[in-house]
Amino acid sequence: MEKMRADARRNRAKVLAAAEEAFALDGLAVPLDDIARLAGVGAGTVYRHFPSKEALFQAVVLERIQQFAEEARALATAEDPGAVFVDYFVRVIKQASLNRAICDALAESGEHALKAGAGDEFRAALAELLARAQAAGAVRPDIDGDDLRALIVGCLAVERYAPGSAHLVRVVIDGLRASDRAASAAATTP
Structure with missing residues (x-):
């Protein structure tokens, strides 16, 4: 080239x-x-x-999704996986909600930058943060990466259509938290 x-x-x-x-x-x-x-x-x-405009849109979204993935990978070894996961989840929602193109791309299944491989990198890095938070007992164990993507898209819709509704995102985060019993079991499991 x-x-x-x-x-x-x-x-x-x-x-x-x-x-x-x-x-x-x-x-x-x-x-x-x-x-x-x-x-x-x-x-x-x-x-x-x-x-085309579509090619430009894909390039812009690809770059941003790659930045999200890089940030998640950098956090994969951070201490306190539960807090890191929640902070990252909220940060992605806040940043993406400010950019309609990113919202559109994350909401589309398999389209735009997500089709270009960046989505796979983002999902894998996010799944790693989720797994670490679950292993630490901070996040409920019955959530997987697909569930998490759906929750992100839902939170983006809330932010987009009801700006300033941070309390609704907190409700989702509270729903992600492991119960005290599950957290205790995870903490005692070797």
């Missing part, structure tokens, strides 16, 4: 940053010409790097 010139790399980065901002506000409804204007480049530059 041919190496990209420095100015082309800068333009691509400007387009991605502008697209992330525009998609965060308007989702896929934003015209590519508006993204080009926001990036300070011509429409031809946008099309040279991204042949």
Whole structure:
């Protein structure tokens, strides 16, 4: 593959940053010409790097989902797996809820960036944090990665349609917590 010139790399980065901002506000409804204007480049530059709005959307979402996965992997060895899991869960919801494109991608089953492999990385890293929190007795044992994804999507819907309803996300988190009996059993299991 041919190496990209420095100015082309800068333009691509400007387009991605502008697209992330525009998609965060308007989702896929934003015209590519508006993204080009926001990036300070011509429409031809946008099309040279991204042949369609869908390709640009996928690139933006892929980058963000990869950042979520990297953050989760970095937390996989942190102390207090229960607190780390809850903090990360809340942070993903808060960050994703501010970006309509990320909400749309996480809600779509198998579409957009999730189709590109980043979703698998995110789910695997999240499942590891979940497993550690469950092993520590902090999270109920009957939740799996698919359940967790559904809960994230539900919390994103709450944040999107009832902004400022943090108490509803806390209700979900309380539901994820292991009962005292389950926590005691997990703590005594070698």
